[in-house]
Amino acid sequence: MQHALEAWLRSAATRIHEQAPALTALDQAIGDGDHGINMDRGFAAIVTALDGLPPVDPGKTDVAASADLLRLVGRTLISTVGGASGPLYGTAFLRAAAALAALPVEAPPSTPAVVVTALEAAVAGIGALGKATTGEKTMLDALVPATEAARAAVDGGADTAAVLAAARDAAAAGAAATEPMLATKGRASYLGERSIGHRDPGATSSALLVDVLAGVVADADVAV
Numbered sequence: 001m002q003h004a005l006e007a008w009l010r011s012a013a014t015r016i017h018e019q020a021p022a023l024t025a026l027d028q029a030i031g032d033g034d035h036g037i038n039m040d041r042g043f044a045a046i047v048t049a050l051d052g053l054p055p056v057d058p059g060k061t062d063v064a065a066s067a068d069l070l071r072l073v074g075r076t077l078i079s080t081v082g083g084a085s086g087p088l089y090g091t092a093f094l095r096a097a098a099a100l101a102a103l104p105v106e107a108p109p110s111t112p113a114v115v116v117t118a119l120e121a122a123v124a125g126i127g128a129l130g131k132a133t134t135g136e137k138t139m140l141d142a143l144v145p146a147t148e149a150a151r152a153a154v155d156g157g158a159d160t161a162a163v164l165a166a167a168r169d170a171a172a173a174g175a176a177a178t179e180p181m182l183a184t185k186g187r188a189s190y191l192g193e194r195s196i197g198h199r200d201p202g203a204t205s206s207a208l209l210v211d212v213l214a215g216v217v218a219d220a221d222v223a224v
Contacts, residue, residue, distance in 0.1 A: 001111065002065040004217060006050055009073065012212045013043035019208060026201040030188040032083055035201040042081035042089070049076050063100050063108055070097035070118070085202065088126050088139065095125030112154045112163045119147045119167070137183035137195065139202035146171035146210050161218045168207075168214035175199060175207040 016023075016039050023036030049072055056065050074093030078086050099121035103109065109117065123143045127133060134144045149170035153163040176199065183195035 001062050001114070002056065002069055005066055005069050007219075008213045008216045009043070009046055009050060009069075011216055012209055013047045015208060015212050016040055016043045016205070019205075023201050023205055026199055026204055029198045030183060030191055030195050031201060034083060035085060035205065038081045038083055038085055039205055042077045042086065045076050045080040046073055049073075061105060061108075063103055063114065064105075067097045067100035070094070070100065084130070085205075088130055088202070091125040091129045092122035095121040112158060112160045115160055115163060116147070116150045116154050119143075119150055123147050135181065137178050137181040137188060137200045137203075139200070139206040141178050141181070141200065142171040142174040142203040142206040142210070145174040146207075161214070164210070164214035164217050168211050171207040171210040175203040178203045 016036075020036035020040040023039060024033060025036075027033050027035035053072075060068075070093045074090045074097060076090075077093065078090030080086065081089065096118040099117050100114065103114065103117070108114065123140065126143065127140060130138065130140075132138050132140055134141050146167040150163045150167040153166040158166070178200035179198065180196060181200075182193060183191065183200070188195045188198075188200070
């Protein structure tokens with residue numbers, strides 16, 4: 001899992017760099033106009049941190065090493081990403097790390113269940129910090145449906161690739177569904193009805209991250 005997470009983060013950094021202008025354009029319409037710039041900076045810093053990591057302690061379990069990696073990512077995003085995105089995404093990764101660290105060492109859950117546990121903790125952290133829920137034109141409108149779809153897939157016995165494919169599709173649909181919404185949270189809420197007709201940048205970047213994760217896991221060369 002730790003190797004797949006690192007592959008995801010590096011691929012996500014590339015995709016975010018490519019999509020930074022589009023994410024910033026979305027944010028210019030209803031926010032501070034810097035979402036793509038900030039996310040690009042944050043994920044570039046993550047890659048730098050990954051490049052400087054020492055070899056993984058062979059005495060650590062894969063889940064423990066994954067928790068350490070997620071914790072590093074969370075702290076990096078909080079320290080490098082401006083606006084609300086840094087604390088929100090940073091908290092998501094820190095909560096996911098804590099959820100993995102709390103799993104039993106003996107007989108841990110299956111990998112698909114571990115992935116969903118991390119996702120659920122991440123989304124709960126975002127909701128608590130932002131005091132937000134679905135329907136308010138935020139990143140939760142992509143992430144909550146994604147997590148719910150992933151949980152349903154796990155409960156149905158799906159493997160990790162299928163679980164994340166379900167999450168990817170739900171996140172994409174959720175991000176698209178923010179376009180006709182009236183924003184009631186964050187900077188976009190100041191615009192009132194003028195926020196209608198614009199896709200939320202945070203939901204868009206969230207869906208992008210889930211899409212990259214699903215793609216990395218579906219790659220036959222990456223074991224999860």
